[in-house]
Amino acid sequence: MVVQAALGFGEHTTEARQIQTRGTTEISRTIGAFHNDRIVGTTSAHTFQITVPGGAVPLAYVDWVSVLPTHRRRGIPTRMTELQLADFHDRAEAIAGLTATESSI
């Protein structure tokens, strides 16, 4: 998953980077889109809190949204996001956040 996500971002990855990413990835919050036996899309989320007036509330921080260039423009992120939002709802997380790599996203 880590290698496919890096490919989706057009990044070169190293073993050290893969180890670091695995160490910070919550597997139970990670979704892969498969074509045959190959991962072609990824998304994940981290468990965070955000401070709001009155206290802190859970925040789902979305990360690693990627689709391989060969499989873009087919709605794969839309489907993965639907699953992800249902999961956030089940976890009683009312807020999700994302740092977008492109302003248009």
Ligand SMILES: CC(C)(COP(=O)(O)OP(=O)(O)OC[C@H]1O[C@@H](n2cnc3c(N)ncnc32)[C@H](O)[C@@H]1OP(=O)(O)O)[C@@H](O)C(=O)NCCC(=O)NCCS
């Ligand atoms: C961003 C990315 C995941 C989109 O994948 P995709 O398969 O093209 O997405 P979809 O076909 O499901 O498109 C979903 C919607 O997002 C929009 N979209 C896709 N790429 C976009 C972009 N670069 N900028 C703005 N909108 C974009 C589409 O127009 C579509 O909206 P529509 O249904 O109203 O037309 C893919 O281009 C990618 O992996 N990019 C490199 C990694 C990256 O930047 N990830 C995002 C991290 S914030």
